[in-house]
Amino acid sequence: MSRPGSDLTLLLLAGFRTLADQGAAELARRGHEDVRPVHDFALHAIHSGADSASELGRRMSVTKQAAAKTIATLEERNYVAREPDPADGRRVRLRVTDHGLAMMQLGQEIFDELRERWEAQVGAESLAALEETLRSLVGDNAIRLDSPGWLARDMDAVSPPAPADRG
Amino acid sequence: MSRPGSDLTLLLLAGFRTLADQGAAELARRGHEDVRPVHDFALHAIHSGADSASELGRRMSVTKQAAAKTIATLEERNYVAREPDPADGRRVRLRVTDHGLAMMQLGQEIFDELRERWEAQVGAESLAALEETLRSLVGDNAIRLDSPGWLARDMDAVSPPAPADRG
DNA sequence: CTTGATGGACAACCAGGTTGTCTACCTAAG
DNA sequence: CTTAGGTAGACAACCTGGTTGTCCATCAAG
Numbered sequence: 111m112s113r114p115g116s117d118l119t120l121l122l123l124a125g126f127r128t129l130a131d132q133g134a135a136e137l138a139r140r141g142h143e144d145v146r147p148v149h150d151f152a153l154h155a156i157h158s159g160a161d162s163a164s165e166l167g168r169r170m171s172v173t174k175q176a177a178a179k180t181i182a183t184l185e186e187r188n189y190v191a192r193e194p195d196p197a198d199g200r201r202v203r204l205r206v207t208d209h210g211l212a213m214m215q216l217g218q219e220i221f222d223e224l225r226e227r228w229e230a231q232v233g234a235e236s237l238a239a240l241e242e243t244l245r246s247l248v249g250d251n252a253i254r255l256d257s258p259g260w261l262a263r264d265m266d267a268v269s270p271p272a273p274a275d276r277g
Numbered sequence: 278m279s280r281p282g283s284d285l286t287l288l289l290l291a292g293f294r295t296l297a298d299q300g301a302a303e304l305a306r307r308g309h310e311d312v313r314p315v316h317d318f319a320l321h322a323i324h325s326g327a328d329s330a331s332e333l334g335r336r337m338s339v340t341k342q343a344a345a346k347t348i349a350t351l352e353e354r355n356y357v358a359r360e361p362d363p364a365d366g367r368r369v370r371l372r373v374t375d376h377g378l379a380m381m382q383l384g385q386e387i388f389d390e391l392r393e394r395w396e397a398q399v400g401a402e403s404l405a406a407l408e409e410t411l412r413s414l415v416g417d418n419a420i421r422l423d424s425p426g427w428l429a430r431d432m433d434a435v436s437p438p439a440p441a442d443r444g
Numbered sequence: 445c446t447t448g449a450t451g452g453a454c455a456a457c458c459a460g461g462t463t464g465t466c467t468a469c470c471t472a473a474g
Numbered sequence: 475c476t477t478a479g480g481t482a483g484a485c486a487a488c489c490t491g492g493t494t495g496t497c498c499a500t501c502a503a504g
Binding site (some may be wrong): 114116121124126130220221222224225236239241246248 | 280281282283284285286288289290291292293296297300332355385386387388389390392395398399403404405406408410411412413414415
Binding site for chain 3 (some may be wrong): 315339340342344346347350365366368396
C-alpha cells in the first residue's frame, strides 16, 4: 500500500523529530535536563518582548493560564524571573535569567551543529534546496512560532482551536 | 538573529503541521469530526495486524495501557470492534469496522490530494527531491510509525523514554 | 466616579501517557 | 498432572500541558 500523502507527512514529522530529539538529548547531556523545547521556545518569546503571561500566551497561541503554568515551571527552574511592573500594578514583568540566556545560547549552538551534520550528509545544496522548497510551501505558517503544545515534553504538538480566553 | 539549526527544525515542524492540520480539518469537514491523526494511525496499525491492545502498544511504542485507552475511544466511536479471541482466552481481537475502513480510505485520499497540491505549487521534481533528501537524512527513523502522542489531538508529539511496561 | 478592558490567579476538568498492581490464561518444564 | 513463567487485559493513581469558567485588582476613558 503506497500512500504518498501520508508518507510525506510522516517524513516531515520524522525529520522534525530526529532534530528535536537529538537536540533535546544533547541539551540534557550538557546540563539542561529539565528543559523541553517548549521551554527554549517560550524563553525566546519572552526574551524578544513577550514579557508578561498574557502576552506570552498570545504569542504562543495558548491561553494566558497555560502560559502562566509554563512560566511557573520556568521560574521554578530558574530560567526566568518575575518582577512586579513599577508602571502597571496589574502586570508582572518577566525577565530571562543568566541561566536562561545560557540555555538559549547552548540550544542555538546545538541545533546549528545538527544542521551542519545534515549538511555533511547530503550536501549543502540538497539541504538548501529542501529548505527553499519547504519555505515556499509553508509560506506564512513558516516561522509562526505559535506552536502550542507542539514543543512540549520531549516535543509535542497540539493545534487547539485558537483559544479566545474569555476570562 | 539568524539561527539556521532552529529554523530548519521549525520549518520541518511547520511543514508537518500544515499537512496534518489541513488533513484533520478536511477529514472533519467530510464527516469525521471525532478523529485525530492518532486515530487514523492506530487504525492502520490495527488493520495491518496489530489486532490486540498489547501489540498495538508495541507498534506505537506506547504502553499497552495507553493503547487500551485509544482502543476504548476508537470502539466508542465505532471505528473498531472488539471480539473475544476463540483461540486464546486472554486476548480480545480487534477489527476495524466498515466505518473505520471508510475513514482510512478518506484519510488516504485527502493526504494524497494535499501532496498533489504541493506538487502543483513547487513542481514534482522539487518535491521528489525534498522527499529523497529527507528520506536519506532520517534513514531508519523514517517510517518508524511509533509516533507516540505525536499525533494526538489535532496533532501532538511526545517522545517518551521507550516504555518498558513491567506490568 | 463609573464603566470597561486587561493582567493575573485559582479551581475544575480533559486527553493522552506513565507506573504499579492484580487477575486470567496459555505454555513449557518437571 | 502440577507448577512456574510469561503474556493479555483491566484498574487505579498520577503527571503534563492544555482548556473553561470565575473572580479580583488595576488601569484608562468617559
